[in-house]
Amino acid sequence: MSTFSQSAATAFDLVVSNDPVLWAIVARSLAVSASACLIACALGLLMGAWLGVARFVARAAVLAVLNALLAIPSVVVGLIVYLLLSRSGPLGFLGWLFSFKAMVLAQCVLVLPVVTALTRQSVEDAERAHGEQLRSLGAGTWLRAVLLAWDERYALLTVLLAAFGRAVSEVGAVMIVGGNIDGFTRVMTTAIALETSKGDLALAMALGLVLLAVVLLLNAAIALLRGWRERSEGAPAAGLLA
Amino acid sequence: MRFGALAALSDLSLRINAGERVALVGSNGSGKSTLLRLLHGLQPPTAGRLRAAAASRQAMLFQRPFMLRASARANVALGLWLAGVSWGLACRQAMQGLARVGLAEVGERSARTLSGGQQQRLALARAWVLAPEVMLLDEPTASLDPHAKREVEALMADFGAGDDGRPMTMIFASHNLGQVKRLASRVLYLERGRLLADLPVQDFFNAQRLQATAPAAHLFVKGELV
Numbered sequence: 001m002s003t004f005s006q007s008a009a010t011a012f013d014l015v016v017s018n019d020p021v022l023w024a025i026v027a028r029s030l031a032v033s034a035s036a037c038l039i040a041c042a043l044g045l046l047m048g049a050w051l052g053v054a055r056f057v058a059r060a061a062v063l064a065v066l067n068a069l070l071a072i073p074s075v076v077v078g079l080i081v082y083l084l085l086s087r088s089g090p091l092g093f094l095g096w097l098f099s100f101k102a103m104v105l106a107q108c109v110l111v112l113p114v115v116t117a118l119t120r121q122s123v124e125d126a127e128r129a130h131g132e133q134l135r136s137l138g139a140g141t142w143l144r145a146v147l148l149a150w151d152e153r154y155a156l157l158t159v160l161l162a163a164f165g166r167a168v169s170e171v172g173a174v175m176i177v178g179g180n181i182d183g184f185t186r187v188m189t190t191a192i193a194l195e196t197s198k199g200d201l202a203l204a205m206a207l208g209l210v211l212l213a214v215v216l217l218l219n220a221a222i223a224l225l226r227g228w229r230e231r232s233e234g235a236p237a238a239g240l241l242a
Numbered sequence: 243m244r245f246g247a248l249a250a251l252s253d254l255s256l257r258i259n260a261g262e263r264v265a266l267v268g269s270n271g272s273g274k275s276t277l278l279r280l281l282h283g284l285q286p287p288t289a290g291r292l293r294a295a296a297a298s299r300q301a302m303l304f305q306r307p308f309m310l311r312a313s314a315r316a317n318v319a320l321g322l323w324l325a326g327v328s329w330g331l332a333c334r335q336a337m338q339g340l341a342r343v344g345l346a347e348v349g350e351r352s353a354r355t356l357s358g359g360q361q362q363r364l365a366l367a368r369a370w371v372l373a374p375e376v377m378l379l380d381e382p383t384a385s386l387d388p389h390a391k392r393e394v395e396a397l398m399a400d401f402g403a404g405d406d407g408r409p410m411t412m413i414f415a416s417h418n419l420g421q422v423k424r425l426a427s428r429v430l431y432l433e434r435g436r437l438l439a440d441l442p443v444q445d446f447f448n449a450q451r452l453q454a455t456a457p458a459a460h461l462f463v464k465g466e467l468v
Contacts, residue, residue, distance in 0.1 A: 129308075132304075135284060136282060136284060136302045137321050137325075137368075138324040139324050147310065147320075150310075151310050154311075
């Protein structure tokens with residue numbers, strides 16, 4: 001039997017036998033990413049919606065920086081958060097380094113530009129199409145931002161799922177700020193990296209299978225959401241000439 | 243009124259009196275929509291002055307009304323809520339508005355699933371509940387089929403005639419000269435941002451008089467009616 005099939009068989013056993021080590025890592029990983037996404041989405045949705053509607057002098061520069069942040073490597077985010085949280089850093093007094101909170105903060109920083117930029121694009125398109133009508137009803141900048149974001153909620157749900165996918169599958173940032181401490185800050189991606197380097201391919205593959213399943217579920221959720229939205233909205237209104 | 247180098251409206255001076263039903267006609271790009279947006283305050287004038295009677299309440303309708311992903315009732319209530327009415331009261335008043343335009347039975351349906359004509363009537367209800375003194379309409383029937391067009395036009399005629407005991411000034415842009423003839427009391431003809439004719443409706447549709455006073459408008463009407 002080849003290494004791959006042997007590892008795959010052992011990995012499958014670990015998954016179906018409810019291996020406590022495996023599921024603890026999975027639970028921690030999901031908790032970190034969900035917490036990070038929750039915080040990033042709360043901030044990113046508001047900032048993105050506002051940026052989609054507001055017009056101010058330095059807007060083009062802000063958008064250029066925001067779009068550049070979309071491509072920031074996760075290890076760079078990890079490094080920045082590490083420097084911030086290290087004992088001599090400005091946030092060192094918090095004592096968060098190599099903790100759950102540090103990993104949440106790092107993933108939050110990683111995901112925030114994604115949520116903000118995609119929300120901004122979605123709301124800006126809606127503002128271009130409908131903002132004038134809301135203005136004619138008396139809605140100011142913040143109200144338009146909130147109303148249009150709410151109106152684009154299905155598109156934004158896809159953004160949130162994409163953000164969670166980005167958070168749960170990254171390895172660099174959590175490795176640097178979490179330290180991959182067994183039973184404490186070890187998450188799926190860092191565990192896969194470690195177990196592979198140690199040669200324990202079965203556990204690495206089991207975690208890989210779960211991670212793959214999570215990403216597949218997210219994509220399925222996005223597809224279902226899109227289908228449901230198309231069905232519920234139906235065809236263009238009858239009686240309206242093209 | 244300028245957009246960069248383009249003069250969207252120029253040398254325009256006019257006074258619109260309360261209770262008038264003013265139609266804006268002219269080809270695409272003549273400045274009809276810009277004038278409506280200017281009057282509604284959606285665009286500030288780049289030069290000149292705009293004066294409105296104190297505390298005049300306005301509502302504006304667009305060619306394709308924007309409906310939130312919410313019920314028809316919520317969409318009507320939104321206008322009231324944005325005008326400062328509490329949400330509960332706004333919802334109750336919204337039902338009156340829906341009843342006024344014959345949409346009471348679809349109040350709980352998603353606004354986006356309504357037909358084009360129903361959505362435009364919904365927009366009329368949203369405007370009507372605000373009890374506007376001035377209603378501005380930017381080609382409100384342009385993208386509707388003939389049946390929906392008739393329904394919307396009938397409501398516009400009622401509102402313009404002040405049938406609800408609410409005298410209303412109505413200013414609307416239209417390419418439909420039949421509609422202009424049926425609904426307007428005064429016609430403004432615009433061409434390349436300039437006002438070339440400002441006539442009572444009967445004079446505008448009197449070919450000889452129009453040719454004598456505004457030859458460009460006469461050519462436009464002739465072209466439209468051919």
